[in-house]
Amino acid sequence: MSRLTLILSASLCAAVASPVAAQEAPVPERPRLIVAIAVDQFSADLFDQYRSHVTGGLARLARGVVFPSGYQPHSATETCPGHATILTGSWPSRTGIIANDWIDLDTAREDKTVYCLEDESVPGSNSDHYTVSPKHLRMPTLGDRMKAVAPATRVVAVSGKDRGAVAMGGKGADQTWWWGGKGFVGYVGAPVPNTVTRTNAAVTKRIATAQPALALPAYCQPLDRAIPVGGxxxxxxxxxxxxxxxxxxxxxxxxxxxxxxxxxxAFVQDLQLGQRSTTDLLAVSLSATDHVGHSYGTNGAEMCLQLTSLDRDLGNFFDVLDATGIDYAVVLTADHGGHDLPERNRQLGIADAQRVDPALAPSAVGKIVAGKLGLAENPLFGGTGGDIWIDPKLTSDQRAEITAATVAHYRAQPQVAAILTRAEIEATPRPTASPELWTVAERARATYVPDRSGDLMLALKPHVTPIPHGSRGSVATHGSFWDYDRRVPILFWREGLVGFEQPVPVQVADILPSLAGWAGITVPSNEIDGTCRDLIAGPQSSCR
Incomplete structure (x- = not known):
């Protein structure tokens, strides 16, 4: 019996609804339930690598409508901006979610870092211990739009991370729950339904039971090789x-x-999602692939076991939905891709794979710039790769000098692909080409938000991992400008939907307009960045 089956059997209990009789009528125009699934860090590369081995839920989805080259085309290939794109149809430049966190040097509080889904106005809140809020999300999600048209619509979002649930569920979701360390938690003050209490009890029981080492399938065994990462x-x-x-x-x-x-x-059963006259939405974000990718890399035995489990657990989940007899549609994609650790990449033919030089951190470069310009304090703030902010307390002349000196320094570094100024990004037109053809500046432009983005944006070269040391913490990551982090699969499935594969690059932002007809809503094209993709293999079109 699988782990999911064990938890399901304990959490559903008597709440399981009676199956609805199977219908022989033609597939209705609008499904009763839309299930949107995000698999955190599920790159197109991983989908390609394991596609021939899956037999469960992923195999079912692979028989549907498959876009193997979906793009999160922006430069902010992180969890929060990626999840915010999936069900808003918009790039970070519209959603306002430019990264997992950003720096606000004008804020009065001591902690200048703002978490993407934090209400920083709450007393005592900081970027490490924050009060979760959707206030920073500037675009409505699919669920928000559905409820605006049909208020009786039920929207539920669950995730292994708060940013997965909130960014996909939106501001008007009926239930928003995420993993809180030992069980699932929600917004401060939100009533805890029996669904959550019951599931948490089943999870607690599961945690209390030891997990023996997982058996390694034959196709995983070639990946079972120790890779030294230091220390x-x-x-x-x-x-x-x-x-x-x-x-x-x-x-x-x-x-x-x-x-x-x-x-x-459990929410499907308890709330009878998809079993009423309206179309409901269930948003699910699965985080384990991301945890495994960071902790062990993307090309070892650990990831093989993770995707084997994911395939099986998705299959069991779909079996539960099938048992209800409801007409449901599924879309599965990812918030971003991921890249393997450089130590293994070098063994697998990527000779230039390397870890970033710690001297490229803004904290280090800022000291050099400050010394050259005679400044008393480091003027730069940010991380190694992505946005860099310049101290706003300085004069405009000082900021201009700092910009010039910082750009010159970074451009001389062998691990740097590009560094763009705010002026250069603002001068870049909105991208219109196919996403794989976007320039570095266009990728930055799709991420740029004037009142949140940095004064500079740094792009490391491909295969440079922005983690200086692998001996502690994460060994691998994502977040780059490059296609291994930008390219993800987009898979649509519905009973009766004729499957086909379209290898032409598309965008994750295309999901919202592609689902709009199924959701019973109209989305003006000028409000979003995505384009509807026809999901019908024939002369008809699912786009309106």
Whole structure:
């Protein structure tokens, strides 16, 4: 019995609804339930690599309408901006979500870093211990638009991360729940339904049970190879064995996805999603692939086990939906891709794979610039790759000097592909070409928000991992300008939908307008960045 089945059996209990009789009538124009699934860090490369091995839920979706080259075309290939794009149809430049967090040097509070889904006005809130809020999301989601047309629509969002649930559910979701460390939590003050209480009890019971090492399928065995990453640490041979009671290990393993899907299934049953006259929306964000990618990389035995589990758990989840007899439609995509750790990439033919030089951090470069210009303090703020802010307290002349000196310094560094100024980004027209053809400046332009973005934007060269050391914390990551982080699959499935594959590059922002007809809404094209994609293999069109 799978982990998902164990949690489901305990969390659904007597709440399971009676199956609706199967219908022989033609597929109705509008499904009763739309299920939008985001698999965090599920790159197109991973989909390509494991497609021939899947037999469960991913295999079902691969028989539907497949866009293997979907793009998160912007430069902000992180969790929060990626999830905000999926169901708004908009790039970060519209959603306002430019990164997982950004720096606001004008804020009065001591912590100048703002988390993407934080209400920083709450006393005591900071970017590490924050009050979750959708206030920074500037575009309505699919669920928000559906409820505006049909208020009886039920919108539920569940995720392994707060930013996955909130960014996909939007501001008007009826239920928004995410993993809180030992169980699922929601907005401060939100009533806790029995659905969550029951699922948390099942999860607690599961955590209290030790998890033995997972068996490695034959197709995973060639990846079972230890890769040294420094400090005596290796990755590549993990099996996700877990001691009883270890909630942290539970949350960083395939078990977390099983728990998230169990909660989603319980909400379907308890709220009778898809079993009323309106079309409902269930948004599910699965985080374990991202945790595994960061902790172990994307090309080892650990990721193989994760995707094997994901495929099986999705299959079990769809079986639960099938048992209700409802007409449901599914879209699955990712918030961003990911890149393997450089130590293994070098062994697998990427000779220029390397870790970033710590001297490229703005904290280090700022000291050099300050010394050249005779400044008393470091004027630069930000991370190594992405936005860099210049101290707003300085005069315009000083800021101009700092910009010139910083740009000159970065452009001389061998690991830097580009550094763009605010003026250069603002002068770049809105991209209109196919996403794989966008320039570095166009990718930055799609991320740029004047009142939040930095004064400079740094792009490291391809295969430069912005983690200086692999001996502690994450060994691999995402967040770059490059296609291994930008390209993700987009898969649509519905019973009776004739499957086909379209390899031409499309955008994740195309999901919202492509689902609009199914959702019973009209979305003006000038309000979003995506384009409707026809999901009917024939002379008819699903786009209106």
């Amino acid at each position: 005596g640490r290796t990755v590549g041979t993990g099996r996700f064995a877990r001691a009883a009671g270890n909630a942290s290990a539970f949350a960083n393993s395939p078990e977390k996805d099983a728990a998230t899907l169990a909660l989603a299934a």
